[in-house]
Amino acid sequence: MLEKEIIDKINKVLKSALKLNNNTLGDYLIKDKFIEWDSLKHITIIADLESEFDVLFEPEEIVEMNSSEKIVEIIRKKL
Amino acid sequence: MAHNFFIFRNYTIEPLFDKIEGCGFSGYNDIEFPADFKYYVWFYLLPIRVNRATIAAEVDFFRKKLELVASNVTSSSILLCFTMTDPDPFSFVADDPVSEAIDTYNNFIFELANSNRNIKAMDFRSFTSKYSLRELVDSRHFYMSLVPINPKLAGDFSSWFEQKVNAVESIRKKCLVVDLDNTLWGGILGEDGITGITLGNTYPGNCYTDFQSFIREIKNTGVILAICSKNNTADVKQVFSNRDDMVLQFDDFSSTRINWKNKAENIVEIAQELNIGIDSMVFLDDSPFEREHVKTMLPEVVVPDFPKQPYFLVDFIKDVYNNWFQTYELTAEDTAKTEQYQQNTQRQKAIAQHHNMESFLKEMEIKLRISESNPVHIPRIAQMTQKTNQFNLTTKRYTEREIKNMLKKGYIVWDASVSDKFGDNGITALAILKVEGTTALIDSFLLSCRILGRGIETAFLNHILNHLFDEGFRTIVATFIPTEKNMQVESFYDNTGFNCVSADNTRTKVYKLELTEKLRSSELFGITLG
Incomplete structure (x- = not known):
């Protein structure tokens, strides 16, 4: 999968989970910048990403995945 | 859904409710009853612990808490009670105390629902039974965040939950209109003849037989049945009288339109004859053409897609029932019981508010x-x-x-x-x-x-x-x-x-x-x- 495709898919998941307006954001989202992205929403995001990419994350990875940049890095290793 | 749900819970279930709007959550194991929600949801999951006796004791305790919460339900609100399931009935001893505790707990919920029209039982098994243990529980999320039900099921869960709430709201259709050929039986009566159509104990006839049995059960819940079929009336009547493997009988149908006119027109006539709105009808037909025709001419009529394979007929009719015909309507006897119950709860409430929270805490x-x-x-x-x-x-x-x-x-x-x-x-x-x-x-x-x-x-x-x-x-x-x-x-x-x-x-x-x-x-x- 191309880097761009991965990022687009990730952002699609994040924006839908966080109910964000598509146009207002760049390519990289950071957990700390969104009040909606709390520890509960994180669980939903992880589940959505796992379904989208058909992968499973380890707890250590789940804790690290706090920005779209980190998410790309971890997902790329699994594809 | 624009409803307001307040959910009493013992575990982290927010991810499961992520796709459902307007949810508030209690503290863990907290039974303080906030005002101003339309729906209160009692959703206690089986405690995930090793010792079965402790689990059983805790389930017994949940029942007492539920009793207290139930006494707060007013006539303007509804309490939806999830039954309890044991996704992993793993026990070290043959005589598992948990299964008995769960039975008692669930019976208590059904009794509550039977005696109070503002309390409804939500049979959680009808959701969990579709999944294997590994699908239902993701140990990672449990051990990391005390999330017992897999967050990946949030989408499925919200549809299931919505169906149940609709059923409570009695957004229920009144009439099920069915086609005959390749719908109630296999084959085409006009071509295959009375003996040629398939019904009975072997494939594929057994699918149609079970499909009919299911429709008869739906009729017994108070749904009106009607036939809309392009056939000769005399032939159809012969099928009903001569084929003893027909489960449904001709007089199970309150209205029939067996003719060669277009189906939309027939459905309108059925509605007029039964004096119901066409928006309270569901139409089942195997022909994509007929379905499309009715959908276009009568957009108010529900026309679900019909399965191509006969072995999916029973799954299909269950979905039809769940989506449009579930009911929580009560009998007159239940209503009388409800009034009694409401008087009792008002009495109890006066006492309850002063003492119970404290005695509960002591008991804990x-x-x-x-x-x-x-x-x-x-x-x-x-x-x-x-x-x-x-x-x-x-x-x-x-x-x-x-x-x-x-x-x-x-x-x-x-x-x-x-x-x-x-x-x-x-x-x-x-x-x-x-x-x-x-x-x-x-x-x-x-x-x-x-x-x-x-x-x-x-x-x-x-x-x-x-x-x-x-x-x-x-x-x-x-x-x-x-x-x-x-x-x-x-x-x-x-x-x-x-x-x-x-x-x-x-x-x-x-x-x-x-x-x-x-x-x-x-x-x-x-x-x-x-």
Whole structure:
């Protein structure tokens, strides 16, 4: 999968989970910048990403995945 | 769904409800009943523990809590009670106490639902039975975040939940209109003849037989049946009278249109004859052409896609029932019972509000083990400052190193392990104080949300204040710093006897309390020092 495709898919998941307006954001989202992205929403995001990419994350990875940049890095290793 | 749901729960289930709008959640195991929700949802999951006897005891205890919650239900609100399931009936002994506890618990829910029209049973098995244990429970999320039901099921769950709520709302269709050829039986009557159409005990006839049996059960719940088919009436009547493998009988149908006219026109006539709206009809037909025609001409009629394979017919008709014909309507006898029940609950409520919460807490046998500046606890203490958002008065985040330094500088750190008769929650309450002369300043005060709603915060605070009083402290200074998430503790110090001495435009508030005597310590909790 191309880097761009991965990022687009990730952002699609994040924006839908966080109910964000598509146009207002760049390519990289950071957990700390969104009040909606709390520890509960994180669980939903992880589940959505796992379904989208058909992968499973380890707890250590789940804790690290706090920005779209980190998410790309971890997902790329699994594809 | 524009409804407001307030969910009583014992586990982290927010991810499961992520796709459902307008949900509020109780504290864990908290049964305080907030006003102004249309729907209250009782959703207690089987405790995930090893010891089966403890689980069974806890389930029994849930039943008592539910009884209390149920007594708060008014005629303008609805309580939806999830039944309990055991996704993993793993037991070390043959005689498993949990299964009996679950049966008693579920029977209690069904009895509640039968005797109060504002209480409805939600059979959770109808959701969980579609999944294997591994699909239903993701151990990672359980051990990481106490999320017992796999968050990946959130989408499926919201559809299931919506169906159940619609059923409660009785958004129910009145009439099921069916085609005949390749719908009630296999084959085409006009071509295959009365003996040629397939029904009976072997494939594919057995699919149609079961399909008919299911439709007959739907009729028995009060749904009107009608036939709309392009056939000769005489032939059709012969099928009903001559084929003894027909489950449905001709007089099961309240209205029939067996002719060669177009189906939309026939459906309108059926509606007129039965004196129902066409928006209360569901039409089943195997022909995509006929379905499309009816959908286009009569958009108010529900026309579900029909399965191509006969072996999907029963799954299909179950979905049809779940989507459009589920009901919670009650009989006259139930209604009479409901009135009795409501009188009883009003009586009980007057008593309940004063005593029950307290007696419940006593029954829980809650114990606080309070430690002062225990170096072994530092990692957990630092972790709590990092993770706790809701019940956190100042939301100051500290690392382990910072906590160590603070202890060196003379700060006092109190933590409390909270246990009840079902188990130990570990260190879940924390206070950090800075002391100067006879003044103590509360730098941090926080509780894990796992133990909220039991009055533990006040007992913990009072214990600390009494201890300080004994040590000669006379003035306590405290601060509330608002964040997006801690509004529930905005008035904590106001409610515990502190006086607000200043507030700035960021809504940060500073409080003072002069200690003149020891406070009465709580009788609800056993407090030990350790």
